[in-house]
Amino acid sequence: MVTGWFTGEGEEFRLLGTRCSACASVFFPREDAFCRNPGCPGGDLEEVPLSRRGRVWSYTDSRYRPPSPYVSDPELEWRPYALIAVELESERLVVLGQTVPGVTVADLAVGMEVEVVPGVLNEDAETTWTTWHWRPTGVTA
């Protein structure tokens, strides 16, 4: 569905962005066409892994089933997932993502440290769609 947004497994899992060779701007989701910094003469965009850990900028959840193209089984009872916006210090950007299953808004606070881990977005008989999840550090579930 989205190619080249993340790589690796377990401890090696990382989000992938791109970095402009001329001005060092980092882009996520990856920007492969042109550097978007208006003050930049334009450089090559090179793939870079993003920081594995960051701090919670804010968080929320989705108590109602989102519409398509989000995929969920209407036969199953809706279980809300939490969303976290995470500040990555060295890249100086904020990345949104779902939490790992089982972590709810009650477990979160602004400023809390979280790390990126591999996750499953949804699956059917033929395909498993993988994604990234944020997990508070120290939680191993």
Added chain:
Amino acid sequence: MTGEVAVLGAGMHPWGKWGRGFVEYGTVAARAALADAGVDWRDVGSIVGADTVRGGYPGYVAGATFAKALGWQGARVASVYAACASGAQAVNTARAQILSGLADVVLVVGADAAPKGFFRPAGGDRADDPDWLRFRVLGATNPTYFGLYARRRMAVHGDTLEDFAQVKVKNAALGALNPNARYRKRVTAEQVAASAVVADPLRLLDICATSDGAAALVLSSMEFARRHGTADRVRIRAVSTVTPRYPNTVLDLPDIATDSAVAAEPAADTFRASIARAAYEEAGVGPGDLSLAEVYDLSTSLELQWYEDLGLCGEGEAAKLLREGATALGGRIPVNVSGGLASFGEAVPAQAIAQVCELTWQLRGAAGDRQVAGALVGITANQGLFGHGSSVIAVR
């Protein structure tokens, strides 16, 4: 001031869930605005439509769609799409035509028949579309973004759920006074607290609904207005349509991430604040000159954010301003005396036009029970998805 245009007429179709087409709503609003202006449709030199993308193919050519419904008469035509800022861009297009001498009188129309429930992107697999991606990859609906802003305000500024509820209480009380509003019942803080959580920490009554609705304006050159004999006329003095500046560091619809601030320092003010600043600079007024403001309360907490972005108070002081009653009718700077989106709901192409209709009625002293006494200067503010600014300043 040479940059001004006159507001000759304002009209609306009442907002609600009426189950009819957007063309019908827009035509009713247009006819109301023309009647209010005392202008014959055949004397209108240009029509500008704010597009809806949910009405099927006709929505993409809204200007001509409304022109056909009113009766082809050979007017110049334009259609604009800028998401929630479509109405402001339509007003701006009309203003540019008037100021450049291309047209003397312009009809601006926006209307929508909104779907029930969450807004969603157009169909198909479109991984090159950020709006499609945020739904597919994250299930991030509009209310989840409002939830993020609300939680952030609570953490940074100490806003409380009770503060958010009081915005709804205020706006519902004002909407009860507005015959064009969809919701015309007062709401209590207890009712807000008892409504279901949609996106933590926001509840159903913190978030605006989707609605059908329409709004229209008749704008003209100042010279035409003088010939037309409209005394004490309302004038539009500024229309801000600015884009953000790189790096945009506040996570915003529909993006999954912000820009990186590694290579360039963020501007001193945020995108929302820059929208208002551009309008103030163009109009030559400041927050202290305002009699009232109409802002996009897509959520209760977002209304508080606008207080700060408009400069009505300092950063982090919005809840205090609300608690003091400054933004209520009769306060120092009433906000959303129309009842706001809390009372109207979203009818995307019509919203920014409806805000200017409210300013028009307020500046004329014709707003009935919700009249702001002695209103002289009003501002509207919203932003459109994908980086569209929208703010209009009108004066009497």
